[in-house]
Amino acid sequence: MSEEILINLTPRETRVAVVENGMLQEVHVERASRRGYVGNVYKGRVQRVMPGMQAAFVDIGLERAAFLHASDIVRPPATVGAEHADSLHVNSHAAHASISELIHEGQDVVVQVVKDPIGTKGARLSTHLSIPSRYLVLLPQSHTLGISAKIDDEQERQRLRDVLQPLIGDSPLGYIVRTNAEGQSAESLAFDVTYLGKVWRVVQENIAKAKVGERVYEELALPLRGLRDLLYAGVEKVRVDSQVTFQQAAHFVNKFMPTLADRIEHYGSEQPIFDLYGVEDEIQRALRKEVPLKSGGYLIIDQTEAMTTIDVNTGAYLGSRNLEDTVYRTNLEAAQAAARQLRLRNLGGIIIIDFIDMSDEDHKRQVLRMLEKGLSRDHAKTTVYPMSSLGLVQMTRKRTTESLERQLCEPCPACNGRGTQKTAETITYEIFREITRAVRQFNAQKLMVLASSKVVSRILEEESAAVAELEEFISKSIRFQAEEHYSQEQFDVVLL
Incomplete structure (x- = not known):
């Protein structure tokens, strides 16, 4: 491949x-x-504890307070005295403890963002810190050595253990061996252990001097x-x-x-x-609801707050034998296409795929197997459940950032939020790319851009520095003209 x-x-x-x-x-x-904020570590302060939800809201300096659940809190050991109870970067786990036993309002905590703010929800936090390198993940509060389940060769798993145990020694730090460590040399792994040790020492120094709301570690x-x-x-x-x-x-x-x-x-x-x-x-097509299949069938993908649904339709595909054969072949193709679309669109959370009803149990197993095969190359964790009697497949896909559509689009004001349109920011960058493309293809002394008033206002007010950089880069002047009748997504680059 x-x-x-x-x-x-x-x-x-x-x-x-x-x-x-x-x-x-x-x-x-x-x-x-x-x-994004995922992977960043902050010094935060607990604003509010909610025992009924087993959670707390924490101020980490972002626009909205972040969410910390009891299950994501490292529990201080019983031997730690009361004077140290505020320190959450220690060993053990908050398995069944009440949130009120673990933290209190006004307490300073060191936390890591595990999920970006999405929609109206604040960031999701954890006090179980982890810092990744190329082949390893450092777990500062856990003296353990774990190996990715995707490395299934037992000899290789043992080799990795044998290489890393002497490198780790009696260090209080824990490590997870990532999938791409498979086959790597002892030198490469030793380099990562040294690198992560240096990073953690810097993080500890930053924690000691940081104020509430300050970032002490930033993801690449x-x-x-x-x-x-x-x-x-x-x-x-x-x-x-x-x-x-x-x-x-x-x-x-x-x-x-x-x-x-x-x-x-x-x-x-x-x-x-x-x-x-x-x-x-392909990016433009990934923003549409309908995904055509080669057979003539198609998928309809609907993303909502609660879940994403994928509806499979036969469309113009009639098949060569009978209805069951047509349905089976359409579902096979749809399973493969759905797996790709989930990864391409970065769709996460609960996902329901509505396959066309099949009566043959073997066909159902084959379609499910095709879906799982398509998902096997996905970097995000996925869990697929058996097909229901209605032909529905329930699955989950781990989501840490917004979907592609939510990153590039916004609710459409013309339809009261029933659909979406590209943001003025997205159109701005499309215009910049189109200008660069046009200058490379054609000779012109200067350029004029016609766009909606909202896009032009944004470019002149918020992107003036970027325009200056672009003019210097292409050695040509650019004039922007607002057209009231242009929709937000509409623009023209004119060569003068």
Whole structure:
């Protein structure tokens, strides 16, 4: 299987795409104005304890108070005196304790964000800290050595234990061996142990001097985080369209995974990097509700607050034998397509897939097996339950960040929130990309952009610095003109 990672950077936005056999499988977006918080560690203060919910709200300096459940709190050992009861970064687990026994209002806590704020909900927190490196995850409060269940070769699991035990020794720190540690040398693993030890010492120093609401550890930015989590021996190329970020990526890979250093390359072609393999078009299609199938059938994907539903329809597909055969083949194709769409759209939480009713039990098993096979390459944890008598498959997919649609779109004011439209911010970056594309293809002294008044106002007020950078980059002046009759998603780039 051919796999590539494409990294696209503009002044205010970074995007990372994973392409397998020429087809987009994953896309990650990070904007300078709204970087995610997952993985960051903060010094917080408990604002309110709610025994009925077994949870508390914690101020960590974000717009909304964050949520901390009792099950996510490390319990202080019984031997710790009352004068140390406020320190939550210690051993043991809050298995069955009441929230009131674990924390109190006004208490300072060291917490890690495990889920970004989503919709109206604040961030989800945990006091079980974890800091990842390329091959390991450091667990500062747990003296244990765990190995990813995805490494199923028992000899390899034992080899990893044998390599790491001497490196860890009697250290009070715990470690989890990540999936991509499989086959790695003792030197690589030793490097990660040393690296994580240094990081934890810095975090401890930051905790000691931090004020409430201050960040004491920050997760890597998207390009390097993508390389850490997505780059493995099966990836043929990583193409980066920014020279500066390419150098950072090359340095990072040389330091942490030198055997893959030759996979990183700078992409300097005139054609925009996301035009390769039609990635831009695939992103646009991933924002639509309907997903066509090659057979003529289609999926309808509806994302709501409570869950995501996927409805399978035969459409124009009539099959060659009988109705059962038509339904079975459509469901097989739909299972594969649904697995890809969940990963591509970053859909999480509860998911219900409404397959077309089948009477043959073997057909049901085959469709379920196809779905599980499609999900096997998903980096997010998924759990699939047996198909119901109605042909419904219930499943869950772990969600830590907003879905692609919620990142790029907003409720449409024209339909009172029944649908969505791209935000003015999203259109702004599309305009910037279109300007760069147009200048590369055609000669022009200056450019004029026609767009909706909201988009033009945003560009002139909030993106003026970015416009100046873009004008300097293309060596041409750009004029923006508001058109009242343009919808928010509509714009034109005119060459003058």
